[in-house]
Amino acid sequence: MAQPHLFRSLSLVANNDREAWFHSMKTNQRIGLADTIERHDFYTSPRIASFVQTCTVKFVVWPDHDFEPVFDSLCTHLSDFSDLKELSLTNVVITPRRARDIAQCRPLKRLLLTTCETVNLADSDLHRKWSTQALYCFKEPRLPAPQHWLSIIDxxxxSTLHLDSKWCSLDALEEITMIHELSALKSITLKGDEQVIKSELLPRALSKCPSLMELRILPTSSRKPYALTILPPPCSVPLSAYDGPHYLLKSLLEEQRQLRHIRVTGDRWGGTCDMFDLLQDLPMLQTCAPDLQSLQLRAFPTKALCGSIASLFPRLRSLSFVLPLQTQAQEPMYALTKEPFRSALLNMVLSPGLQNLVVVSMIASDPIEGREVIDILTGKYPTLRNVYLHFPDDYWMTWTESSRLKGQGTQRGFLSAGYLNVRNDWF
Incomplete structure (x- = not known):
């Protein structure tokens, strides 16, 4: 009975670090090769193959003539994994034969490709295309040629396309513009690089996705703010969720009326929203999302900002502030907003029906102040069901309403504190 749980995940890693290289030079044998072959033979056996749900193959370098035959053999056996849900490939080359073998897989839920490339692969080489619900592409640094994965995928x-680098995003946007329509695509994630956001391909690609519901633009790792003076032309798509810079909302979402979930970042250090620009954008956002249900901002909860959110979005159910990290430990918020941090939290104005409140990275605070914030807010807003406060070093203080308790304020729920595994998936 335990076998299905023990053998759900197969991972083959072609190790080729410095230690492995020296070992190979001394012994003429590769570290891990014998074990990899044994694991491959065991998991592809008829007794075990039907249990495998996730398969991961990672090459440190390519080519790797010792491990490549193992990968080739695994590809021929992928169709034996009758319950396979996820396939992850890192730093491999997809030849026509490997592509045909992978195409024989059962329909996947997730396909992850990291720095992979195709070689001499034409559409005529595949009798059937790869089938997956979600495609995740990671590619840094840039490969010699653009990778057109959508041409070999059904x-x-x-329904989900996640592009985690500038080059993946640009390659895919170009490919999408050449496709008649991606009728099933509901969610697309792009790297928020300046070259991607300014690209004329972006609005053209979005117009090819009539069923698109979620647009997410990932922040870059650069600390420099964007010099975004050129924005893409308006492109109306019926989105229900948006995750990205607030300064793109007007350009991309002018005709929206169905937005329900929004996460916004800005162009200041660490993705912080400029408070003045954000306050100007909120009324426009209200026209795009009159029935907004969840909102997450990388900004300070100032009196003006909270008041504006409460008045513009009375139906809001979930609100989250991700506080920017600052260098002034005593009063980091005061330096930017002229408002003391603690009193700003205690005097927060919230939407009348708000149920979930999250404040992440409560710098210059301690759990005692956190308890005071929860006491005040739960007493002032009886609709609150969850309050999550995140402190430095991943310390959480949370309060959750309980139907078994009938008190007032914090007495109608349970307090928890510590290094908790907190899931706040309302956004």
């Missing part, structure tokens, strides 16, 4: 089943 786009009629593709």
């Amino acid at each position: 786009i009629s089943t593709l």
Whole structure:
């Protein structure tokens, strides 16, 4: 009975670090090769293959002539994994034969490709295309040639496209513009690089996705703010969720009326929203999302900002502030807003029906102040069901309403504190 739980995940890693290289030079044997072959033979056996749900293959360098035959053999056996849900490939080359073998897989839920590339692969080489609900592409640094993965994937089943680098994003946007329509695509994630955001391909690609509901633009690792003076032309798509810079909302979402979930970042250090610009954008956002249910901002909860949110979005159910990290430990918020941090939290104005409140990175605070914030807010807003306060070093203080308790304020729920595994998936 335990076998299905023990053998759900197969991972093959072609190790080729410095230690492995020296070992190979001394012994003429590769570290881990014998073990990899044994694991491959065991998991592809008829007794075990039907249990495998996730398969991961990672090459440190390519080519790797010792491990490549193992990968080739695994590809021929992928169709034996009758319950396979996720396939992850890192730093491998997809030849026509490997592509045909992978195409024989059962329809996947997730396909992850990291720094992979195709070689001499034409559409005529595949009798059937790869089938997956979600495609995740990671590619840094840039490969010699653009990778057109959508040409070998059955786009009629593709509902999620996640592009985690500038080059992946640009390659995919170009490819999408050449496709008649991605009718099944509901969510697309792009790297928020300046070259991607300014690209004329972006609005053209979005117009090819009539069923798109979620647009997410990932922040870059650069600390420099964008010099975004050129924005893409308006492109109306019926989104219900947006995750990205607030300064793109007007350009991309002018005709929106269905937005329900929004996460916004800015162009200041660490993705912080400029408070003046954000306050100007909120009324426009209200026209795009009159029935907004969840909102997350990388900004300080100032009196003006909270008041504006409460008045513009009375139906808001979930609100989250991700506080920017600052260098002034005593009063980091005061330096930017002229408002003391503690009193700003205690005097927060919230939407009348708000149920979930999250404040992440409560710098210059301690759990005692956190308890005071929870006491005040739960007493002032009886609709609150969850309050999550995150402190430095991943310390959480949380309060959750309980139907078994009938008191007032914090007495109608349970307090928890410590290094908790907190899931706040309302956003």
